[in-house]
Amino acid sequence: MTDARRPGLFLSFEGMDGSGKTTQMRLLIDRLRAEGYDLLETAEPGGTPIGLQIRKILLDSANQELSSRAELLLYFACRAQNVDQWIRPALAEGRVVVSDRFTDSTLAYQAVGRGLGEGIVREIHRFACREVQPDLTVYLDVDREVGLARARARNQERAAAAAPDETRIDDEAAEFHDRVRAAYARLCDQEPSRIRRVDAGQSIDEVAAAIWSAVEEHIAAHSLRKATADV
């Protein structure tokens, strides 16, 4: 739902590993920048310098013993820092914030996937994020096999380039993935006006076009700052 009380626009990308979030976010950001919008680009877990330190703990494949509750709190520690340091100030200034994942990921992966429960995740969200929610969430829905195949191909390319190993969640069982995908489907049903499901099995261009039509509707409803307007 569009929040008319703040000038900025908050967009988030959601979906399983390999669904195309980073690819589509890149394309959207390039397009918004070309149109002159002032953007804050962020990713979870990560974003702020402190968040990037937390990300290393969360995604290191050596940390198999990380407990589910510790994992949940680390995700929210990262998010709280991002909201306070970057996201709220940017929205107050009328910028477009684009985040690769936000609380919906925690609702899908930790609340349902890890079985921690939706109630506690929503409660911690209220404390950590102080009610900050995306105006529009793009959910890239893809079959498990397609998403995993894409993520594995990409990770192999990265390994060849000696990038850090971030495969801990990729190694989870198929059953876990199915539960997470079902959780995303329920979130779409619960909040159809905020979360836009896009068939991510389509070509990159087709997915980008579907996303742009959803974003355009929201741009029209906000008084956004253009990057060139005050320089």
Ligand SMILES: Nc1ncnc2c1ncn2[C@@H]1O[C@H](COP(=O)(O)OP(=O)(O)OP(=O)(O)O)[C@@H](O)[C@H]1O
């Ligand atoms: N629609 C598409 N068709 C074919 N390949 C795609 C499509 N979208 C993305 N890809 C490719 O799939 C791989 C994974 O995409 P990407 O990294 O954007 O996914 P992601 O959702 O960000 O994954 P992760 O959650 O693991 O970060 C990349 O190599 C990308 O080029």
Ligand SMILES: [Mg+2]
């Ligand atoms: Mg990504």
